[in-house]
Amino acid sequence: MPLPAIMTGSGYPTSLSASATPSGSPSPSPLLLSAPLVNLERPLKRTRVSSFTSPQLSDGPQSSAGRVWNSPLQQEFGEDFCKLLIATHSSWNTAHNPQVRLFIEKWIPGAIVPDRRTLSGPILDREAGKVEDKLKLKLKGQKATFQTDGWKNKVKQAIVAMMVSVDFEPYLMRTHDVSAQPKTGEALLQLVVEDIKWSEEMYGLTIIAACSDDGGDARKMRRLLLALMPWLIIVLCWAHQINLIVGDYLSLKLPFQDCVPKALIVIKWMNNHSRALGLFRQEQLYTYQKFFALILPVLTRWTAHYLSLRRLLTVEKALKAAWLKHSDTMIASAGSKSEDKAKAIAVQGIIDDSRFWYHIKNHLEPLAIAANITQASNTRLYHVLTTLANLYRIYSNLSLSEDLDVRNQVLASLEKRWAAADQDPFIAAVILNPFLRGDFLARRHIALTPIGLCNMLKRLHSRVFRVDVDAAFQAAFMDYFNKREEFSSESMALADWTNMAQKNSQEVNPVEIWEGIDTREETGRNCLTKLAIHILSIVANSAGCERTFSHMGLVHTGIRSKLGVEKVRKTTMVGMDIKRAHLEAGLLHMRGKRNFTSEASGAQEPDHASLAADHFDVGAASANADKDVGDDHDNTNELPPAVTVQAPSGPLTITIPPLNSYSVTLSPHAATQVKKTCICLEILFDYPTDIDPVPLEGMSSFWRGGVENLEKEMEAYNLLNLSEENVDEIVQIQTMPSI
Numbered sequence: 001m002p003l004p005a006i007m008t009g010s011g012y013p014t015s016l017s018a019s020a021t022p023s024g025s026p027s028p029s030p031l032l033l034s035a036p037l038v039n040l041e042r043p044l045k046r047t048r049v050s051s052f053t054s055p056q057l058s059d060g061p062q063s064s065a066g067r068v069w070n071s072p073l074q075q076e077f078g079e080d081f082c083k084l085l086i087a088t089h090s091s092w093n094t095a096h097n098p099q100v101r102l103f104i105e106k107w108i109p110g111a112i113v114p115d116r117r118t119l120s121g122p123i124l125d126r127e128a129g130k131v132e133d134k135l136k137l138k139l140k141g142q143k144a145t146f147q148t149d150g151w152k153n154k155v156k157q158a159i160v161a162m163m164v165s166v167d168f169e170p171y172l173m174r175t176h177d178v179s180a181q182p183k184t185g186e187a188l189l190q191l192v193v194e195d196i197k198w199s200e201e202m203y204g205l206t207i208i209a210a211c212s213d214d215g216g217d218a219r220k221m222r223r224l225l226l227a228l229m230p231w232l233i234i235v236l237c238w239a240h241q242i243n244l245i246v247g248d249y250l251s252l253k254l255p256f257q258d259c260v261p262k263a264l265i266v267i268k269w270m271n272n273h274s275r276a277l278g279l280f281r282q283e284q285l286y287t288y289q290k291f292f293a294l295i296l297p298v299l300t301r302w303t304a305h306y307l308s309l310r311r312l313l314t315v316e317k318a319l320k321a322a323w324l325k326h327s328d329t330m331i332a333s334a335g336s337k338s339e340d341k342a343k344a345i346a347v348q349g350i351i352d353d354s355r356f357w358y359h360i361k362n363h364l365e366p367l368a369i370a371a372n373i374t375q376a377s378n379t380r381l382y383h384v385l386t387t388l389a390n391l392y393r394i395y396s397n398l399s400l401s402e403d404l405d406v407r408n409q410v411l412a413s414l415e416k417r418w419a420a421a422d423q424d425p426f427i428a429a430v431i432l433n434p435f436l437r438g439d440f441l442a443r444r445h446i447a448l449t450p451i452g453l454c455n456m457l458k459r460l461h462s463r464v465f466r467v468d469v470d471a472a473f474q475a476a477f478m479d480y481f482n483k484r485e486e487f488s489s490e491s492m493a494l495a496d497w498t499n500m501a502q503k504n505s506q507e508v509n510p511v512e513i514w515e516g517i518d519t520r521e522e523t524g525r526n527c528l529t530k531l532a533i534h535i536l537s538i539v540a541n542s543a544g545c546e547r548t549f550s551h552m553g554l555v556h557t558g559i560r561s562k563l564g565v566e567k568v569r570k571t572t573m574v575g576m577d578i579k580r581a582h583l584e585a586g587l588l589h590m591r592g593k594r595n596f597t598s599e600a601s602g603a604q605e606p607d608h609a610s611l612a613a614d615h616f617d618v619g620a621a622s623a624n625a626d627k628d629v630g631d632d633h634d635n636t637n638e639l640p641p642a643v644t645v646q647a648p649s650g651p652l653t654i655t656i657p658p659l660n661s662y663s664v665t666l667s668p669h670a671a672t673q674v675k676k677t678c679i680c681l682e683i684l685f686d687y688p689t690d691i692d693p694v695p696l697e698g699m700s701s702f703w704r705g706g707v708e709n710l711e712k713e714m715e716a717y718n719l720l721n722l723s724e725e726n727v728d729e730i731v732q733i734q735t736m737p738s739i
Contacts (some may be wrong), residue, residue, distance in 0.1 A: 069110045074333055078114040082123045086627045087582075089554045092116040120567060128570040129236075131577045132202075133173035135171060140204035142166045143537045146196055148212050149237075149545035150178075151552065154561040155566075159552075160188070162195040164231050164545050167207065168378035172543025172576060173199050175569045183219025191227065192221060208464065209233040209538040213240045213434075230387040231464050233535075237542040238384045239375040241417045242649055245391075247369050248413035252405055262350045263309050266319075269347045275333040276322075284315060285320040306364035323348050363406050366394045373702065377543050377692065378507075382436060384540045388442070390703040393680045393688065415680055422458055423677045425535055431457070432532040434492055436698045437481065444683045450481050452529045459532050469527050476525035486517055508712075511536045551575060 054350065069077065073120065084107070085094055094100055094117045104111055114123060114359035144164040151159045164171045174195055179581045180188050196207050210225060210232050222234045271294055272276055283292035292315050297308045312319070323330055327348060334344035369385050388457040392414055397406040431438040431453055438453065446452050456476045462468050489495070492513055501508040514532045556563055563571075582588045 011363055040080055057067045074112060077111050078123050079127060082119045082127055086571055087578045091560055095119055112668045124570055127574045132572055136203055139166055143208045145539040146207045146210040147545050148192055149542045151549040152325045152557055155281055159547055160191060161545050164199055167540040168539060169376060170572050172548050175565055178655045179567045183217050184215050185224055188221040189224045192225060208534055209235060211235045211542050213542060214385045231466055233538055235424060235540055239543055242374050245413045247624040248409055252409055262306050263312050266347050266350050267296055267480050270294055273333050276330045279326045282321045284318040287318040306368045306499045319351055366391055368529045374541060375543050379540045380536060381426045381538055381540050382433050385426040385430050386699060386702045388414060388681060389699050412732060418524045418681050419678060424456055428535050429459055432535055434494060434513055440686050440699045442683055442686045445679050447677060447679060457531060464534055472524040473527045476528040529561045561710055
């Protein structure tokens with residue numbers, strides 16, 4: 001068979017090209033048969049060799065130096081081998097593995113595997129440089145959301161990652177080892193400001209917003225950063241905020257919350273007793289003509305226990321029937337010991353009482369949907385605000401006496417999180433989305449009237465662009481608000497945009513619509529377009545950091561714990577670029593951006609849930625949630641009416657380059673005034689009433705899409721579990737009426 005194309009490339013000497021292709025079946029190369037393998041177990045101290053020189057080539061007359069590729073081809077091989085190790089998350093020591101050397105010498109004679117230090121040194125540096133050059137072209141002139149978060153690696157180093165999100169795609173900028181530094185807002189601010197400057201100068205992009213979680217140092221950093229750069233939109237990570245709301249819910253410690261560990265006892269017991277599981281599956285086939293797997297949730301995802309209970313509720317009828325018909329057999333399958341039979345009887349008792357499961361399902365399902373929406377990499381500000389509106393709508397309708405504590409706790413938590421936010425950009429995002437235009441905003445507050453909303457947008461424009469608008473801006477806004485002139489649905493071709501997005505199973509990106517009517521003027525009516533593009537380009541979470549930390553965890557493993565922070569950053573950056581290239585080339589399954597618009601306008605919200613394997617400890621989940629809540633004990637609003645930033649000791653001098661390079665000195669008495677809009681959720685929206693119980697289309701559209709996305713995630717977990725059990729049947733999802 002013919003050898004790989006690389007073996008017959010121009011890198012071979014002409015005299016050897018004819019003999020490089022064997023006529024029969026492949027056999028070891030003469031190099032493998034004649035030259036002894038290098039002893040890779042000997043100490044690293046040895047004669048210094050070139051990056052692309054095999055040590056064995058100088059070992060005597062059996063050298064096959066004539067077969068060695070020319071320098072350009074060998075360099076390309078080394079770079080590709082480096083990317084191969086990165087893409088497969090392999091150790092740099094793979095280059096010294098004898099089997100790898102045997103494979104290369106047999107199948108790619110002439111190629112020399114670079115030393116591990118060369119691969120992780122100069123070759124990795126060159127590949128990282130290539131990625132940076134590529135990003136300079138891609139990110140130049142783009143608007144970016146700056147993201148920062150912290151992570152501890154295998155050796156307990158405290159790493160702070162700095163990223164930017166451009167067009168809702170995260171890109172790693174720099175990482176810092178802050179293990180020996182104080183964990184203060186001032187220290188984090190210094191890093192953030194320096195990296196904002198570095199990112200803008202390095203890649204030619206414009207930072208328009210900054211996002212972080214709500215840890216103590218990050219909270220203070222955001223206040224200081226707002227004072228230094230008031231034109232930035234400072235947002236919390238709303239995926240984290242939803243987790244805090246869940247923590248507030250779990251802090252109630254109501255009696256019916258005990259059913260979570262009880263439900264997990266049932267799932268674990270059924271999965272561990274094959275005879276009982278077989279009888280249960282038979283009953284499912286009789287009842288549903290198919291069967292569903294009982295799956296234990298993952299500890300690190302709080303939504304897993306909600307999904308676990310939903311699956312159990314789905315099969316409740318069949319589970320009860322199986323125990324009713326075969327209770328003696330079920331108990332006998334537990335074993336002959338009295339304690340084992342007692343566990344089986346306890347499981348039967350849990351199955352006979354499903355009241356509490358129903359309450360948990362109803363309480364946690366909206367929060368699970370909200371988490372699914374807010375943790376996406378393309379979560380925008382209007383996604384967050386419409387999600388809060390739906391959470392407020394759903395929990396306001398919990399009217400049963402036993403639900404009052406839950407209702408009051410969740411609504412209070414929602415109001416607390418929303419009150420701490422910079423509300424103007426969120427409200428503006430809902431208004432400036434041409435599919436929403438604020439149609440479901442209430443007018444019970446003067447700021448929500450057309451003139452009030454226009455004044456809000458004027459303030460935002462003056463803040464982010466540092467230029468006041470003229471009278472033409474108000475005329476443009478009134479035309480937009482009333483769907484007239486170039487802002488009408490027909491002129492903006494909203495129906496065509498929707499059709500194109502549905503064909504690609506994607507959500508319409510409103511930024512593209514506004515860019516389509518951008519005249520590139522900096523004054524007059526086009527100021528409204530510029531503001532819309534600015535606000536709608538902001539990402540409302542730091543999910544990009546979390547995904548980057550996951551990638552870093554594959555690089556900095558227990559057996560590779562000595563890798564330096566900068567080497568891990570470069571490896572991660574190259575790995576992320578390789579993955580993007582594979583996706584663009586169609587070599588990987590494209591996991592598209594989440595679509596939060598329902599494909600069918602009348603689609604109902606499904607009822608089914610499945611989850612991934614591994615045991616879940618609800619006590620640990622509650623503890624983690626309580627820990628998150630502990631991070632939020634400071635009740636100071638994110639943007640108080642007068643934001644006063646006071647340095648702890650002496651002036652803090654930081655150079656920043658927003659439009660012109662200049663130095664900003666933050667003195668102990670410096671302060672920046674930011675007018676804060678504070679409208680509670682209760683009066684922000686037109687919620688359904690007894691007379692008109694159906695939520696307005698704008699309020700519910702993204703919520704239905706979030707339900708469908710969660711459903712797809714559940715199906716993926718289900719299929720994963722089925723494959724583990726070697727089950728061929730495809731489990732179909734049953735639905736329930738919408739919430």
